[in-house]
Amino acid sequence: MPDHFSPSGRRLSGLALAFALLAPGLVTPLAAAAETVLERAARTGVISMGGRTDLPPFSFLDGSKAVTGFSIDVARLIEAEASAYLGKPVKLEFQVVNDPATLFRQVSHGETDLACGAQFTWEREMFVDFSLPYSLSGIRVLSRDGRIDGSPQSLVGKRIGVLAGGLGDTTIADLQPKALRQPFPGLNEAVAALQTGKVDAVAGDSLLLMAIRKLKGKQGLELRPEQPLARYAVGCIMPENNSTFRNLVNIAIARLLQSYLNDDPAAVAIVNRWFGPQGMLELPSPMIKAYFAAVMLNYEQIQVASPSSAK
Numbered sequence: 001m002p003d004h005f006s007p008s009g010r011r012l013s014g015l016a017l018a019f020a021l022l023a024p025g026l027v028t029p030l031a032a033a034a035e036t037v038l039e040r041a042a043r044t045g046v047i048s049m050g051g052r053t054d055l056p057p058f059s060f061l062d063g064s065k066a067v068t069g070f071s072i073d074v075a076r077l078i079e080a081e082a083s084a085y086l087g088k089p090v091k092l093e094f095q096v097v098n099d100p101a102t103l104f105r106q107v108s109h110g111e112t113d114l115a116c117g118a119q120f121t122w123e124r125e126m127f128v129d130f131s132l133p134y135s136l137s138g139i140r141v142l143s144r145d146g147r148i149d150g151s152p153q154s155l156v157g158k159r160i161g162v163l164a165g166g167l168g169d170t171t172i173a174d175l176q177p178k179a180l181r182q183p184f185p186g187l188n189e190a191v192a193a194l195q196t197g198k199v200d201a202v203a204g205d206s207l208l209l210m211a212i213r214k215l216k217g218k219q220g221l222e223l224r225p226e227q228p229l230a231r232y233a234v235g236c237i238m239p240e241n242n243s244t245f246r247n248l249v250n251i252a253i254a255r256l257l258q259s260y261l262n263d264d265p266a267a268v269a270i271v272n273r274w275f276g277p278q279g280m281l282e283l284p285s286p287m288i289k290a291y292f293a294a295v296m297l298n299y300e301q302i303q304v305a306s307p308s309s310a311k
Contacts, residue, residue: 045091155175169203
């Protein structure tokens with residue numbers, strides 16, 4: 001999922017800065033004695049989730065201005081898993097947080113319980129806990145008619161729109177320092193600038209760019225190169241040292257992945273709405289299954305009811 005969490009995590013030198021920013025709020029007696037996510041959920045009946053609303057297919061506003069997307073569907077499954085574990089209804093409350101640094105800080109400090117659609121980096125793992133991944137993405141370049149192929153030489157002197165501080169920004173900086181990176185508050189704004197000729201290309205999360213391209217009717221916009229410039233897993237993040245909650249998050253994701261592999265109609269409908277052949281990204285089902293199977297092989301197959309056994 002997406003170019004929108006900080007610290008950026010592309011260069012190890014950023015780790016010291018991230019620790020300096022986060023550590024004062026992490027190492028305190030109050031933090032050590034704070035409620036866990038599940039203890040607070042049992043008391044309040046609420047699990048808080050933060051995120052942006054301009055990140056299709058993960059989290060965005062539908063025609064009625066309600067937040068929707070694959071990450072929201074995943075979060076609803078987490079909500080159900082937590083409710084079953086606690087033996088009482090737990091409600092997921094989504095909070096719009098448009099600033100990526102603020103969202104990361106809120107999760108790392110335990111002020112927000114959950115954020116989904118997060119790109120994994122080892123630096124981020126130092127301050128938050130990551131779930132099982134439910135998607136694979138990477139950094140690619142969107143340009144008109146594929147005029148920029150994403151190679152280092154093709155970026156020299158080119159105006160490249162990026163999400164400031166995101167993985168696209170740091171990837172281009174590392175790959176070609178002579179590229180002219182231009183920051184935008186979101187990828188939608190960067191793509192709009194591309195369409196009006198204010199930038200030559202946009203670098204960012206390839207799944208997000210695919211979705212924006214689809215929603216804009218493609219309009220001669222092409223992603224390059226074929227293989228991403230950087231690749232990473234995408235999942236949910238939560239405050240550290242909440243092992244039971246993290247287990248429930250992982251079980252919810254594992255059930256979804258395994259159910260999709262088992263051709264369960266409900267799981268297939270959830271995943272294919274966003275990723276499948278007739279969905280937002282139009283990815284072939286065998287590709288999705290291959291990734292889900294790879295994730296499950298690194299852990300353990302989870303037993304879920306198959307469509308045949310449910311009859």
